[in-house]
Amino acid sequence: MNAIEIERLWVKYGNMEVLKGIDLEIPKNICFAIMGPSGCGKSTLLKAINRLLELNPDTKISGDIRLFGESVFKMDVTKVRREIGMVFQLPNPFPHMSIYDNIAFAAKCNKIAKNKKELDELVIWTLKKAALYDEVKDRLKSKASQLSGGQMQRLCIARALALKPKVLLMDEPTANLDPIAAGKIEELIHELKREYTIIIVTHSPAQAARIADLVAFIYLGKVVEVGEVNEVFERPKHELTEKYVTGRMG
Amino acid sequence: MVRELKNKLFILYLLASAVLILLPLAHILYSVFAYGLPVLIDRGLEFLTSALPAPNRPGGGIFPALFGTFLMVSLSSLFGVPLAILAGTFIAEYPKSVISNLARTLMLIMLEFPTILVGLFVMIILVIPMGTFSALAGSIALAIVMLPYVTTYTEQAMRSVPENFKEGAYALGLRKFRVVFSVTMKMAKRGILTGLLIGTAKVAGETAPLIFTAGITWRTTGGINEPTGAIPIWIYYLIQQPYANYHEIAWGAALILMLIFLAIFLPVRLMMVRT
């Protein structure tokens, strides 16, 4: 069964149509890249999947998105967001909270851990999974605002993992990081895709080539091409894809 | 289950908060109209042109109070506004100086300072030497109350003028004095005016600073060296009298005061919305 199925998804902000009928099938335990020029709706597509678009009351959505066969619009929205975690473009750990609390707060509210001991273990587990534990193990109670950009992003990944999701949405997670920090995140994604389904929006064909298995190319709110990464980059079927991949379109 | 319950209770708390504060506020506005409007309608224009009647006699009005309020608000603006604009200009144009930082903090602290203390202070330095309550003393007390408002608005307005206008003026060889007064201040005009109006609205409604400075007068208009009435002071004393007609006059005066306040505050506030 596919992890995510998107069927005839239309999204309108007020009068502006951002997504015009998206159909996608995303299998599980792979890394699926979504690419395309700026402003074509990639972030919107991602935020539709975990129903984050609903934060803005002017948004109109039609069509369906299914998580392992079940429509996310029929599920309780907190359940959707437990199963589908998100990492944002600008690392956004809560700066007024400690590293520990950043991870623990939502885990506690969602009852992922049942007591203090389980919570401690969960925090350590997620930090190790996010390859951050060694760097922060002595200062779990210090404020998250004191971390570097790359560390903050890994903390955000740990925070998302704490809810034990099945799918991870990543919106250009390395766009604001230096190359070394970006590299660490890409290594992480390689590891994580064995257990989670990762859907990543990326601006860089090179990055997609490095970490993705499948890639979809979106242009002006529609899917132009979908396929295995090697196929799409070496033998693009569509003229627009070729232009983008070879850098003639941004 | 508990989680969902907490969430629902929370929404209830938000609604309750809104109701709990909006209801009394609406009732205050309603009461002033409900009790004050009949008084105005009943006595008509006479209410604004005549002086306080004898207890339990019909008729009469609040003219001395109206006169006093306008006199003292105007005088206080005369004293306070130029001072505040200059001080605000200094803080805006030399933001890094130690004096600026202290002055800015000073103004923020003075914004909510107990105004009765200002009244007492002016009493000591002016009323006692002069030997009398006076509109002058009242105006100075009001000017001190107005100062922090006009200063902070002026400072903010001057600081928000885009740098490139100022740079352009300097590039033309103008000296700082010219740039500030001919360019920056003109562009900050709106903000400064807002501050001035807000300060005026505030002092028109102040009672405590006037108790020991302006004194009170019921039948005469008073003067610069004489005790003078003002609408808030009149209301304060009339409420404490036992006569029903004085209470009515108090409500009528309260309505007039509220209308004056709204007449200044609403246009200013709505002007701020459009920006």
Next chain:
Amino acid sequence: MDRFKIFLLPPVYLAFGILFLMLITFVLNSLPIFEREGIAIYTTNIWKASEEPENEFYGILAAIYGTIYTSIIAIVIALPVSIGLAIFVIDIAPKKFRELLVILTDMMAGLPTIIYGIWGVFILSQIISKIMIFLYENFSIFPLFSYRNPTGFSFLTAGILLAIMVTPFATALIREAYAAIPQIYKEAAHSLALTRYEVTKLLLGYIKPAIVAGTLLAFGRAVGETVAVSLVVGNSFNIHPSFFAPGYTISSLIANQFGNAFAYTYMPYALFAAGLALFFIGLIVNIAGVIVLRRWKYG
């Protein structure tokens, strides 16, 4: 230093000068009573006026008690309501009503306090009086309700009136801070499967300094309010735990007693000493509030 700066400095110095002159005035005019009574002016509850100066003795403890009591009542009510209203305006109210509610609250924050006073005297105190009579008759075993007061002029009335007066001010501060929380944190919080209540709890933690500053500044305002309080607090030298008891606050004491103070030798000085106490309470609370706000904005 350029000439322009020199030209602008005198107005600034004048502003400082006013504050310092005020402080000096209050200190100098309190000295006679300190010399005479020492600290007793603040620690005793006595108000003995007399034609003979030797027999005068004043202690404003009741007023200090009343100031703190009524301001605490005000804050205890105002704080949760201010926060609730702020969140309501930003998160719940339909967009069209938002601006209206904001203008309404700003207007009430600036409304002349005497208007609150007249409403307090003729309307609020009547309502509270009926409630007080009912509660006294049925629940007077509780110390908070144990004072018989048919007039409705009391600590409670003053406290409630103050709460109504400082809420618009506090809620504006908190509301602006809450609205300014960067969208990225709101999105992150929602993406973590949190209920509205949990998201709000998290975001309120982000603006905690604004809430603290709002509380301090609101307390400062409550402490300094004169006319509205003096009309409803009852104006009597009373230290009593009950809500329903009438009492004094420092500001209402000054407003009330200064009229006849000059008939006596030491009373004016006693009232200046009261003013000095208010000066410092107001100064400390306002400075604390401004510092908290400053440190948060630039931290």
